[in-house]
Amino acid sequence: MSGIMFERMKAGWRLARQVRESVSRNKNVLYYPLVSGIIAVAVFAFTFVSLFISIPLNFSTSSSVAIYVLSLLAAYIIVGFVSTLILLAMLIAYRAHNSGNPISMREAFGRAWAYRLQALEWALFYTMLVVILRIIESRFRGIAQIVIGAVGSIMIAIATFFAIPSILDNKSGPIKAVKESVSTIKTNFGATFGGVAYVDLYTMIFTLGGFALLLIGILLLAAALPIFIVVPLIIAGIVLIAFGVVLNYTYMNVLKLVLYDYLNGKGLPEGFNEDDLKSAIKRKKSRSMFNLSSGQSEF
Numbered sequence: 626m627s628g629i630m631f632e633r634m635k636a637g638w639r640l641a642r643q644v645r646e647s648v649s650r651n652k653n654v655l656y657y658p659l660v661s662g663i664i665a666v667a668v669f670a671f672t673f674v675s676l677f678i679s680i681p682l683n684f685s686t687s688s689s690v691a692i693y694v695l696s697l698l699a700a701y702i703i704v705g706f707v708s709t710l711i712l713l714a715m716l717i718a719y720r721a722h723n724s725g726n727p728i729s730m731r732e733a734f735g736r737a738w739a740y741r742l743q744a745l746e747w748a749l750f751y752t753m754l755v756v757i758l759r760i761i762e763s764r765f766r767g768i769a770q771i772v773i774g775a776v777g778s779i780m781i782a783i784a785t786f787f788a789i790p791s792i793l794d795n796k797s798g799p800i801k802a803v804k805e806s807v808s809t810i811k812t813n814f815g816a817t818f819g820g821v822a823y824v825d826l827y828t829m830i831f832t833l834g835g836f837a838l839l840l841i842g843i844l845l846l847a848a849a850l851p852i853f854i855v856v857p858l859i860i861a862g863i864v865l866i867a868f869g870v871v872l873n874y875t876y877m878n879v880l881k882l883v884l885y886d887y888l889n890g891k892g893l894p895e896g897f898n899e900d901d902l903k904s905a906i907k908r909k910k911s912r913s914m915f916n917l918s919s920g921q922s923e924f
Contacts, residue, residue, distance in 0.1 A: 636904035641825040643882070643897050651722040653730065657715035658874045662867070663706045664711075672700040698752065705748030711736040713744065715875070716793055716882050725896040743792050743799075750799035751762070754781055782819045786810060789878070790885035813888050814906070823880060823905065829874045835865030893924075 630653075630694045648654055713785045714730070714737035728736075737744075757775040762770055789799055789804035797805065839862030887902065889895055 633905055636901045637823045639808045639898065639901045640905045641823055641827070641876070643901065645825070645827060645879050646877055647685050647718075647883075647894055647896050648722075648879055651719065651727065651814060654715050654719050654722075654879070655871060656719070656730065657711050657733075658871045661708045661711040662871065664707050668700050668707075672696055698756070699756075701750050701752045705752055706745050709744040709747050709792075710734070710737050710741065711742050712789055712878060713793055716790070716878065719882065720878060723830055740792065740796065741758065747788070747792065747802070751785070781877055783810070786883060787885045792880050793882075795891075809885065811890060823877075825873065825876055828869050828876065831865050831872065832869030832870075835862045835869060837869075838862030866894075870914075 657746070692713055711734075714733040717736050718728055718730070718733040721733070756775070758781065762774040763779065765773055784803055787809050788802040791802040791805040791809075795801070795805065838858050842855050842858035842862055845858065883894060883897065884902075893899060893902070
């Protein structure tokens with residue numbers, strides 16, 4: 626068992642390299658999550674600043690609390706809507722480049738705009754899912770709260786794993802997209818989603834290195850070292866973390882699209898090794914033969 630798992634991990638490392646190389650051939654896709662992150666920060670910053678300037682927070686007043694909660698919900702929905710559109714534009718651009726017909730960001734956003742209704746529906750649906758999970762989680766305390774929150778988040782992540790590629794292909798609403806995602810997982814991976822042994826050590830270097838620099842900066846700040854020494858460390862840490870997050874977001878969503886297309890008989894982009902992909906995936910126990918010629922694939 627350990628030998629099989631180690632082989633999956635090695636194949637996962639090779640698969641991660643292939644994803645990075647695929648993205649590096651079209652580095653423009655890295656701009657999409659960067660734009661998405663900037664907009665998300667701007668929306669939440671604007672929301673918080675507007676609220677604190679216009680309405681003093683008073684937890685003893687139910688109307689004040691309600692305004693804050695509704696404003697934050699609206700901010701989440703706006704960010705979800707914009708982020709979904711930008712992600713769809715990124716995947717459209719990635720597909721176009723692999724097909725030999727690269728398009729500009731402007732054209733990618735133009736094509737993604739055709740999915741504005743689906744993006745809004747997805748933002749509303751996903752926000753409600755998270756809100757419901759947080760309400761359930763808040764009714765527990767201690768370890769139980771942590772476990773329920775973690776399990777709920779994992780369940781949502783698995784159920785929605787292929788939802789965005791499904792929306793891209795079918796222009797489907799959120800319920801249908803989740804059903805398609807779950808169906809794809811059950812058909813190809815089995816009822817228990819073993820997932821892909823995808824470990825990108827390259828991205829982890831940036832993220833963990835950033836956290837290390839940030840922690841060192843905070844410790845030095847607590848030790849009352851000069852600001853001109855501490856601040857650059859903290860800034861460098863934040864920049865490295867942000868860069869690692871952008872890379873991870875891009876690579877993971879490209880991987881989801883590649884997997885989704887492959888499992889639906891569309892083949893693999895240039896540079897991907899089919900054997901590594903098969904080896905990295907925990908296959909369905911019943912059968913493990915791929916039949917791409919008939920448009921079916923089972924693990």
